[in-house]
Amino acid sequence: MLGSGAREHAIVVALLRENVGHELIVAPGNAGIASERRVGGTVETVTLDASNGKLVAQYAVENGIDLVVVGPEAPLVAGVADVVRAKGIPVFGPGKAAAALEGSKAFAKRIMDAAKVPTGRAQRGKTVEEVEAALDALGAPYVVKADGLAAGKGVLVTDDRAAALAHAEFYLQQGEVLVEEFLDGQEVSLFFIADGHDVVPFSPAQDYKRAGDGDTGANTGGMGAYSPLPWLSDRWGSEASFVDEILDTVALPTVRALEAEGTPFIGLLYCGLIVTAHGVRVIEFNARFGDPETQVVLPRLVTPLSELLLAASTATLGRLPYPRFSSDVAVVIVLASEGYPDAPVTGRAITGLNAASAVTGVTVLHAATTRTADGGYVSTGGRVLSVVAQAANFRAARAAAYEAMGLIHLDGSHYRTDIAERVAR
Ligand code: AMP
Ligand code: GLY
Numbered sequence: 001m002l003g004s005g006a007r008e009h010a011i012v013v014a015l016l017r018e019n020v021g022h023e024l025i026v027a028p029g030n031a032g033i034a035s036e037r038r039v040g041g042t043v044e045t046v047t048l049d050a051s052n053g054k055l056v057a058q059y060a061v062e063n064g065i066d067l068v069v070v071g072p073e074a075p076l077v078a079g080v081a082d083v084v085r086a087k088g089i090p091v092f093g094p095g096k097a098a099a100a101l102e103g104s105k106a107f108a109k110r111i112m113d114a115a116k117v118p119t120g121r122a123q124r125g126k127t128v129e130e131v132e133a134a135l136d137a138l139g140a141p142y143v144v145k146a147d148g149l150a151a152g153k154g155v156l157v158t159d160d161r162a163a164a165l166a167h168a169e170f171y172l173q174q175g176e177v178l179v180e181e182f183l184d185g186q187e188v189s190l191f192f193i194a195d196g197h198d199v200v201p202f203s204p205a206q207d208y209k210r211a212g213d214g215d216t217g218a219n220t221g222g223m224g225a226y227s228p229l230p231w232l233s234d235r236w237g238s239e240a241s242f243v244d245e246i247l248d249t250v251a252l253p254t255v256r257a258l259e260a261e262g263t264p265f266i267g268l269l270y271c272g273l274i275v276t277a278h279g280v281r282v283i284e285f286n287a288r289f290g291d292p293e294t295q296v297v298l299p300r301l302v303t304p305l306s307e308l309l310l311a312a313s314t315a316t317l318g319r320l321p322y323p324r325f326s327s328d329v330a331v332v333i334v335l336a337s338e339g340y341p342d343a344p345v346t347g348r349a350i351t352g353l354n355a356a357s358a359v360t361g362v363t364v365l366h367a368a369t370t371r372t373a374d375g376g377y378v379s380t381g382g383r384v385l386s387v388v389a390q391a392a393n394f395r396a397a398r399a400a401a402y403e404a405m406g407l408i409h410l411d412g413s414h415y416r417t418d419i420a421e422r423v424a425r
Contacts, residue, residue: 001026002050002080003071006334006367006386007291009033011069013363014298014305016040022306025063027056031377032366032385051075053083060089067092067310070267076287077103077149081267090313094287097263101254102270102287105147105178112282115253119282122180131168134179135161143180146171153341155219157182183283185276188229189293190243192251192271193308195317196264199251200308201243203228203300203325205293211341213418220341221383224419226331226394227296231423235275246271250282266312295365295386296330331397331420332388333405337368338412340382348411350377356387356404361397363388364404379410394424 001008001024009032015022022041026033029045036043049055051074060068068084070076070093079096093099100107112119123138125131135142142164146154156167168177187209191202205227211217228239236242250271258265270286270293298305303323311317337344350369357364365388368381385408389401398420405415 001069001071002048002056002075004028004030004033004050004367005071005291006032006365006383007289007294008071009036009365009367010295010298010386010388011071011289011305012036012043013038013365014301016043018304018306020304020306025065027059030366031369031371032364035371051078051080053078053080056080057084057087057089060084061087065089067306067313069093069309071288073099073102073149073286073288076267090310091266092309092313093267094265095263097261098258098265099287101258101265101285103149105145105284106176108285109178111254111257115257117250117253117282118279120181120183122178124176124178125168126172126176128165128169128172131165131172131177131179135164138179138181141182143182144168144171145178145180146174147176147178148174153219180283183274183276183281185274186231187283188232188271188273188275188280189225189290190246190251190271190273191289191293191297192247192255192269193312193317193323194251194255194265194267194269195312195315196266197255197259197315198318199247199255199269200317200320200322201247201251202297202323204232204239204243205229205290205296207290207293208416208419211336211414211416213416218341220336222290222292223334223336223416224332225290225292225296226329226397226420226423227293227300228325228329229423232275246273246280249280254285266315292332292334292386295332295388299330299363299388299390300325300328302326328390328392329394329397330388330390331394331401332386333401333415333419334367334383335385335387335405335408335410335413335415336383337379337381337410338414340414344382345412346379346381348379350379350384350408350410352408353377353385355407359389359400359404359407361389361391361400362404363390364408379413384410384413394420398424
């Protein structure tokens with residue numbers, strides 16, 4: 001597996017939980033993955049430039065790797081999956097062409113048009129004048145999106161026309177920008193596994209993108225999440241009928257449109273959705289597991305994850321039943337460094353991890369940590385840890401997650417206190 005975040009740590013834990021003796025090698029992984037002592041298989045981390053397709057392919061060939069799982073978007077957009085696949089090794093992750101679904105908002109819009117997928121109206125701009133015309137045509141609140149990958153910073157939603165224009169001007173230096181109609185409603189992250197032709201759904205999650213409580217502050221990579229989404233049943237009767245609708249109107253048409261273009265989508269199709277009063281709209285596609293949504297979706301997965309990953313990578317997904325999920329719920333809270341997302345302060349000691357992991361139902365996943373000579377842990381990035389709790393209901397899961405978080409200490413760090421509050425009530 002390629003990657004180094006809490007998402008990859010969550011995938012490792014899910015694979016070990018199968019208890020079939022998987023031999024997992026993660027490049028580069030992180031200190032939490034390297035220190036993983038759960039039974040069920042072996043885990044090793046290796047130093048390897050995950051965005052260098054030639055190196056990854058060579059490593060996979062030399063080490064007799066059966067399956068390569070690509071965690072983050074950067075290696076996908078760089079075409080790593082293509083190079084490894086060309087060696088005849090199964091890869092979970094789309095090639096460069098299909099990964100453009102995440103790597104280029106303009107490409108994603110074109111595919112959505114071709115597949116008749118419901119999404120917000122949008123206009124592309126290559127110049128300040130074109131952007132101004134688009135802002136005035138679509139009106140406030142303004143939604144401005146960078147075309148390419150921007151690590152969660154590419155989108156600005158604002159009532160301030162000058163701020164919208166300044167954001168556009170910054171990203172115009174790198175290429176096109178997209179101005180989109182503002183969509184009002186609850187957000188849903190829904191994962192599908194695809195083998196280039198067939199598609200199976202996961203259980204939905206909701207992510208908290210803003211840094212502060214009550215959805216205030218800057219956009220981040222994600223500060224917390226919960227799964228499932230009980231409120232979907234109010235309108236759809238059940239989660240399953242919502243998921244079926246998105247499978248039929250979004251995921252399958254998208255995968256079939258890419259297949260028709262000769263650029264099959266093999267891997268995880270992440271549908272970022274907004275449930276508006278007029279129906280569900282796609283706001284973004286990602287070409288990989290979401291982070292932190294994966295941390296709450298995988299603990300609830302009953303079907304062995306490895307079967308799904310391998311079936312997707314070998315064009316045999318159509319022979320499998322849909323993945324099954326437990327009726328348990330899961331909540332994840334992200335611990336972030338002081339200054340995240342603008343200027344995270346790193347290199348600080350983290351304590352209390354053992355006590356936090358001992359709370360019933362809690363798993364502490366690492367994202368940006370390293371070990372010190374005396375066996376301790378130190379922060380190395382913005383999002384440092386994912387504290388995950390699984391329980392029979394949201395009240396219990398929240399209580400466990402926040403109890404565990406309260407036992408962890410990292411100077412200056414912050415986390416949201418309102419994750420899953422609404423569903424726990
Ligand atoms: P993205 O990076 O595309 O996920 O966008 C980041 C965040 O911006 C999303 O999670 C939404 O909260 C918000 N957003 C994106 N597109 C829209 C839109 N058309 N209308 C309202 N909010 C949006
Ligand atoms: N949590 C949002 C993402 O993974 O893109």
